[in-house]
Amino acid sequence: xxxxxxxxxxxxxxxxxxxxxxxxxxxxxxxxxxxxxxxxxxxxxxxxxxxxxxxxxxxxxxxxxxxxxxxxxxxxxxxxxxxxxxxxxxxxxxxxxxxxxxxxxxxxxxxxxxxxxxxxxxxxxxxxxxxxxxxxxxxxxxxxxxxxxxxxxxxxxxxxxxxxxxxxxxxxxxxxxxxxxxxxxxxxxxxxxxxxxxxxxxxxxxxxxxxxxxxxxxxxxxxxxxxxxxxxxxxxxxxxxxxxxxxxxxxxxxxxxxxxxxxxxxxxxxxxxxxxxxxxxxxxxxxxxxxxxxxxxxxxxxxxxxxxxxxxxxxxxxxxxxxxxxxxxxxxxxxxxxxxxxxxxxxxxxxxxxxxxxxxxxxxxxxxxxxxxxxxxxxxxxxx
Numbered sequence: 334x335x336x337x338x339x340x341x342x343x344x345x346x347x348x349x350x351x352x353x354x355x356x357x358x359x360x361x362x363x364x365x366x367x368x369x370x371x372x373x374x375x376x377x378x379x380x381x382x383x384x385x386x387x388x389x390x391x392x393x394x395x396x397x398x399x400x401x402x403x404x405x406x407x408x409x410x411x412x413x414x415x416x417x418x419x420x421x422x423x424x425x426x427x428x429x430x431x432x433x434x435x436x437x438x439x440x441x442x443x444x445x446x447x448x449x450x451x452x453x454x455x456x457x458x459x460x461x462x463x464x465x466x467x468x469x470x471x472x473x474x475x476x477x478x479x480x481x482x483x484x485x486x487x488x489x490x491x492x493x494x495x496x497x498x499x500x501x502x503x504x505x506x507x508x509x510x511x512x513x514x515x516x517x518x519x520x521x522x523x524x525x526x527x528x529x530x531x532x533x534x535x536x537x538x539x540x541x542x543x544x545x546x547x548x549x550x551x552x553x554x555x556x557x558x559x560x561x562x563x564x565x566x567x568x569x570x571x572x573x574x575x576x577x578x579x580x581x582x583x584x585x586x587x588x589x590x591x592x593x594x595x596x597x598x599x600x601x602x603x604x605x606x607x608x609x610x611x612x613x614x615x616x617x618x619x620x621x622x623x624x625x626x627x628x629x630x631x632x633x634x635x636x637x638x639x640x641x642x643x644x645x646x647x648x649x650x651x652x653x654x655x656x657x658x659x660x661x662x663x664x665x666x667x668x669x670x671x672x673x674x675x676x677x678x679x680x681x682x683x684x685x686x687x688x689x690x691x692x693x694x695x696x697x698x699x700x701x702x703x704x705x706x707x708x709x710x711x712x713x714x715x716x717x
Contacts, residue, residue, distance in 0.1 A: 432681065433703040434479035436568075436597065436631040436665025439467055440486045441493045450496075453488035462669035464497055470668065474678035478503075478713065480665075480706070482536055482568070483510040489522070495530050506713050508534035508568055513542045513552050520555050527563045533710050534595065535560050536568040539578055548581045557585055561592030566627070566709065568595040575600040576613045586623040593625045593709070598632040598667070599653070604645045606638075614649075621656040627709070628653055630701060631665025633683055634674040641675040642683040647690035659697035663705040 441450035442463040452458065462484070471479065481494050489512045498507050509526045512519030526532040535556070539548050547553065548569075560567050567585075571578050575596075586594060596617070605611040620626045630650060637643035654662055666680045675683065681702075688698050707713075 430699060431477035431703050431707065432475060433663070433706040434471070434476050434666050434668070434681075435595075435663040435706050436482055436629055437467070437479050437668035438462055438484040438670075439464060439481050439494065439497060439668075440484045445493070450487065450493035451490075452486050453490070456486045456488065458484070458486045460669050460673065464500075467668060470672070470677040474681050476681060477703070478505065478706075479668075480506050480508050480534065480710070482508040485510075485538075491526060491530070491532075495526075498531050502531065503713070506534070506710055507532040508536050511535050511537050511541075511556050511567075513546070513548075513550075513556065515543065515552060517552060517555070519552060520559050523556055523559055523565075524563065527565050532565075533713070534566045534568055536570065536597075538570050539581070540572065548578070549584050554585070554588070557592055558589055561589050566593035566595050568597050568629075569600075570597045571600045573601075574613070575602055575617055579613075579616055582620065586620070586626065590623070590625060593627065594623070595627050595629055595663075596620070597629050598665075599628060599630060599636045599649065601636060602649070603636050603638055604649055614652075618652060618656040621661075626657070627661045627663065627705070628657055629665045630662050630684065632667035632671070633680065633687075634671060635667065641679060642686040644687055644690055647687050650687055651691040651693070654693065654697060654701075659693075659700035660705055660708065662701050663709075664701050664703075 439462050440446075440458050441452070442461065445463075446452050467479075471477075481497065483491055483494055487493055489510060491507075491509055494507050494509075498505055507526070507530070509523065509532045512522055523535055527535075537548055537553070537557075542548060542550070542553065548557075557567060569578070569582060575582075582594070582596075585592070600617050602614045602617050603610070605614045617628075630653070633643045633646060634641075636649075637646050639645045650662075664681070664684050666677060668677055668680075671677060671680045674680075684702060685698065688701075
């Protein structure tokens with residue numbers, strides 16, 4: 334059975350047919366955070382032929398409840414002003430739904446790297462991912478905000494991403510990269526980046542741990558525990574397969590239940606083709622028993638076996654939403670790598686195309702495309 338988010342937006346049906354007559358349409362967004370006396374529009378309708386075909390003007394709120402009924406003689410504003418006010422209110426409310434990209438990267442341009450933000454030796458980027466390129470891509474796609482994941486190109490030097498977060502504090506949040514080196518400096522660096530530099534998440538890349546070490550070693554648990562204390566979600570990248578890290582993830586979730594987990598890119602689970610892959614995917618779904626585990630429906634080109642629009646992921650998404658609930662799933666593009674695969678705007682549109690193949694409600698799609706991230710990282714993207 335699919336888990337519907339309890340606070341998901343839903344059509345307003347309390348008033349029945351009379352309400353639909355007033356509204357003329359069903360509003361696809363939530364009214365829970367708006368006052369019931371907020372006037373959002375007016376409409377005219379005939380009263381009765383017995384009254385000479387006159388009209389009454391009904392003012393209604395977001396819930397479709399009539400606040401007052403006035404005759405035309407009581408209306409003092411010209412109708413064009415009423416329509417303009419109605420449109421302004423409607424646009425303002427509609428804008429409360431924001432599209433958030435939960436996973437992208439950005440790094441310095443070659444010129445910036447040469448003068449101020451050097452790349453880590455041997456990790457020069459293969460494609461451009463400068464700030465202006467990202468902003469233009471987001472603007473064209475209609476994406477309102479994003480979480481920037483610290484790129485391996487700068488490794489543990491977060492200065493470039495930090496500069497972007499400072500310049501656009503209402504548009505971006507940061508996900509820093511955990512430093513698991515044995516000197517223990519990673520714990521102090523995490524605390525500094527979270528408390529002083531505005532980062533809101535941390536990424537565990539298991540392939541940065543010393544050879545033979547696991548994310549559950551002493552350093553890993555210290556960083557993971559500190560993240561929980563700071564209210565900082567931990568993103569885990571299982572690039573070589575979830576099965577290689579499943580035991581570690583379960584151990585961390587069990588020992589530190591207050592630490593939120595974000596599994597990047599569907600935990601790299603592709604649509605299963607055999608029993609072994611089916612078993613791994615079922616193990617991913619079983620992780621839903623941990624209420625602190627979230628899924629990033631991100632980098633679709635990495636986990637799909639087909640070309641754009643990656644429709645083979647439809648059943649994968651359906652099962653993930655059924656197990657976790659849409660309010661624990663969030664879309665991410667994996668910019669800039671997605672640009673050469675299908676395009677940034679297309680990566681956003683792909684989710685709607687995939688969702689159209691399965692019984693996914695508009696409310697669930699809204700959670701995936703932004704509301705999950707907005708709820709998880711409260712206080713951000715409100716003014717972007």
